[in-house]
Amino acid sequence: MKNAGPATGSRSFLAKLRSGDEIARLVTFLFAASVVLVTVMLVYQLWIGSAMPRHKFGFHFFVTQVWDPITDEYGALPFIYGTLVTSSVALFLAVPLGIGASIFLAELAPARVSDTLEFFIDLLAAVPSVIYGLLGVFIVVPLIRTVIFPTLNNSLGFLPLFKGPSYGVGFMTAGIVMAIMVIPYIISVSREVLLSVPRDQREAALALGSTRWESTWQVVVPFAKTGIMGSIFLALARALGETMAVTMVIGNTPRISASLFAPGYSIAAVIANEFTEATGDLYLQALVELALVLFLLTFILNGLARLLIVVTAQKGSGIAS
Amino acid sequence: MKRVSGLLLAVLALGAMAWAQSSLLINGAGATFPYPIYSKWFDEYHKKNPNIELNYQSVGSGAGIKQVTEGTVDFGATDGPMNDDMLKAFNDKRGGAVLHFPTVLGADVATYYVPGVTGALNFTPEALAGIFLGKITKWNDPAIAGANRGVSLPAADIIVVHRSDGSGTTYIWTDYLSKVSDEWKTKVGKGTSVNWPVGLGGKGNEGVTGLVKQTPNSIGYVELIYAAQNNIAYGSVKNLSGSFIKADLASVSAAAAGAAKDMPADFRVSITNAPGKTAYPISSFTWLLIPAKFQDAGKRDALKGFLKWMLTDGQGYVEALSYAKLPKEVVEKEKKAIDNIQ
Secondary structure (H helix, E strand, C coil), rough: CCHHHHHHHHHHHHHHHHHHHHHHHHHHHHHHHHHHHHHHHHHHHHHHHEEEEEHHCCCCHCCCCEEEECCECCCHHHHHHHHHHHHHHHHHHHHHHHHHHHHHHHCCCHHHHHHHHHHHHHHHHHCCCHHHHHHHHHHHHHHHHHHHHHHHHHHCCCCHHCCCCCCCCCCCHHHHHHHHHHHHHHHHHHHHHHHHHCHHHHHHHHHCCCHHHHHHHHHHHCCCCHHHHHHHHHHHHHHHHHHHHHHHHHCCCCCCCCCCCCCCCHHHHHHHHCCCCCHHHHHHHHHHHHHHHHHHHHHHHHHHHHHHEEEEEHCCCCCCC | CHHHHHHHHHHHHHHHHHHCCCCEEEEEEECCCHHHHHHHHHHHHHCCCCEEEEEEEECCCHHCCCHHHHCCCCEEEECCCCCCHHHHHHHHHHHCCEEEEEEEEEEEEEEECCCCCCCCCCEEHHHHHHHHHCCEECCCHHHHHHHHCCCCCCCCECEEEECCCCCCCHHHHHHHHHHCCCCCCHHHHCCCCCCCCCCEEEEEHHHHHHHHHHHEEEEEEEEEHHHHCCCCCCCCEECCCCCECCCCCCHHHHHHHHHHCCCCCCCCCCCCCCCCCCCCEEEEEEEEEEEECCCHHHHHHHHHHHHHHHHHHHHHCHHHCCECCCCCHHHHHHHHHHHHCC
8 A cells, every 4th residue: 555655656647648748748848948048048148248348337338328449438328218219209109009900900890801901910010120121211211301300390399309400310210110110019919809808898888888989998998908018018029129120210320319300329220230340359248238238128128017017907907918 | 751752862962972072161251342252253263173162251351350360260351451459369369370461452432412513522631531520511611612613512511421330441431531630530540330420320331322312411431332333423532642533443453552662561551541643542452361370281272272363363353343453563462472371
């Protein structure tokens, strides 16, 4: 009897192994663990790869505005500023548009229209970013330079946001191009989330006498809130790391300006621009440290996003994902 | 299934045969600017010497220097000569020197878009330095207008466009500005990327051209080859002997000939602002970086053979691709220097 316990245990383990459960568990665990492993190795490599500038500049790296490869002086502030400003502009434009469109597609449009449009949205999401960059260079930049900026400058020019000469390239242009790029993500994910809200929820709201819009806005959207947030964070992640399209339209000038129409620079763009010709160890390592900063920025923003979800989820409403 | 594996075997066998035949593979990496002529040369040389295959990756001058220093490639290539620190780093790592061999010549030209101005503009060194320092801000500034009598220049703000990616083109441009302006030399300096006092950055020659073409009253700089191949208008620049010279293959070669007399033994020389009546002042060599000591005698002899061919027959392919040829004086000096490879 005494040996029976372990014996059956091992036998059941063997049995599990034979039926594949245990193997599946192990294999999928390894796959899941590899994600963590890659992240840890990435941070480790960026950390040791940026040892020289970290020791030389310390915290000053984050607050210095000079980026001078000749005198070996490096500061990340203009790049951090540019990354945050362009991403904010992009989300400011893309979130209302994207969520509005997804509500229409999920709640109001006939299924056939919704599915057809979804096909086009998926197509848009698959367009390479260099194509969006070209679109920016040939359409958005001239439009900003000749129409949008002069109009804003004439009417609202007293605000620092709309001051300066008209270059066409700059934070705003990069933000607009990025907004066009991330809208498909927001629409696609939000639509799926809205469609997955149980039918009962809608029917209950309608049964209580609410109109179609009231049931959508007060019941379905709050129920799907967490998932919609998820789509926004996906868009934010894409915006923070966008390289090719941004560098084509941002002006590539490491300067901090209050004006949205001034040229700027972003972290991803400067890495892509300068990495291949970076001579000298400190220069190269400063670029690696910029990569570390970008990772940190993504990490912090994602953390804040999670926090936001937890806080708003506690206030009530649904748990759809 | 059987047929598939049979096919696979055949492919593998063919691959193995191809591998066995090309007995010597020499790898290089570096500058993007000379990539078209290098790939042409390596291709032609392989046709003449089927047992030697030269493989070149245009990853950029900085990466080329890094890779040849670390020994991951057999030779490197760069648009700006290695400085003393880099040479020392190479010596420390590899226990030997690295030799510079000029291969072809290139040049930078000033391209601009000023509405109403159709002809080619003349630029003095002072005007170019002033514009890129942000001191000359209007097109009708006396420094520009003085060299362009009869052209009506607008009182518009100048928009400066420079390269945003690190590049040999920027190295040549800033090297020139450092020579003609002390203020540029102390405030900015020369390099593949610099801290620009003013202006917008465009990625690549095409990025700069795109911005200049679109933005009224702008000025930028691009490679001569790029300007020639895309029919981009560009201005003349005043050289050391006081004449305004338009960049072309002859005036770029003339700059190299002017500098050949004072050519140092290691060929690490800048030929911007070179003497010579017809010399275009913003010209430069581009170099191959060859280690002085080889472990592998086969690779050494193959590279020496290639260098000899490149300096003689190889120069015949140069002008068809819009590069300027090496002047005779430099070719003779280089032929002697090949013996330093051991």
